[in-house]
Amino acid sequence: MSRITDYAFLFQKSFGTSGVNAIGSFQLSQLNSSSVQSQLKAAGINTNSKQYKAAVKKMMSAGNGAMYGNIQGIKNLMSHYDKDGDYINPVNGLAGLLVTDDNENSRRRIISIPDSSKEEMYELTKKEFLRENGVHNGDTTKRTDVYNNLYRKMSKKDRLAAGYTLEKYERIYRQAFYDAAKKADPNWEIGKPIKAGALDDVTRETAETGKSPAQATLS
Structure with missing residues (x-):
């Protein structure tokens, strides 16, 4: 029995x-x-x-x-699910953010996202790049806030793809700051102080020019 x-x-x-x-x-x-x-x-x-x-x-x-x-x-x-049966993220109260086997591939696509979100990510990435001397510090970053702000602007069906797209832009900005720091001081390495004014000429527009989010990688 x-x-x-x-x-x-x-x-x-x-x-x-x-x-x-x-x-x-x-x-x-x-x-x-x-x-x-x-x-x-x-x-x-x-x-x-x-x-x-x-x-x-x-x-x-x-x-x-x-x-x-x-x-x-x-x-x-x-109460953990919305009317469509989609899981509600307990951190931001939004549905459509659960990665599953069914949506793993479809979320990996580049879509149009608001310029305001790209600008917010650009400003934060620059601030943290300077503060941490290029180190990607997961303990102090406020990246999650930027992503959550983006998700609130998007329809549920596009939230995962929007996050994927913003991550690509984040990589573009970090790469632009890295290249500028190296140009100002060829001997500079991540973790070492960045030369004053090294990033002054890097704007969001110049960072994005000629760059494809789909191909974005980091050095």
Whole structure:
């Protein structure tokens, strides 16, 4: 006989409810039963919605039909998805940013993004390049803020591609600053002080001139 484990407390703990085995819990294998479906509908849950189906898929992937769940746990998990069943990023509250096997290739495309976002990335990259002497410091960078600002300007379907595109422009700007620092001082190396005024002639426009985002790399 197979051992049945009650995981209801895990859903309760993860999704903000208390107690160990709340009244009304049920095995996930019973989700499609008439009694459980009636409970779900009575709680205002649309079992035909993509939001509900995404939540159930997530619950099932975390275990098997022998696991237990409850109405509140399902509601809380549903709040992690939008009406289209797309995962909502908990950091910025936006959907369309989850990389999956299905969208891995389609996200790697260059699309048109707002000049304001490119300008914001240019200014930040220059500031951090000078402050860190060319070092890419993941502990102090504010790059995430620039990307989140961009995502808010884009439609959900284009957010991943927009981030990919902005990353390419970021590389173009860093390369332009690197080249300018080396031109001002051929002996300069990343991590060493940059000669004063070395980046003064580098504008966003000059950095982008003749550069293809699709081909952007770093030295």
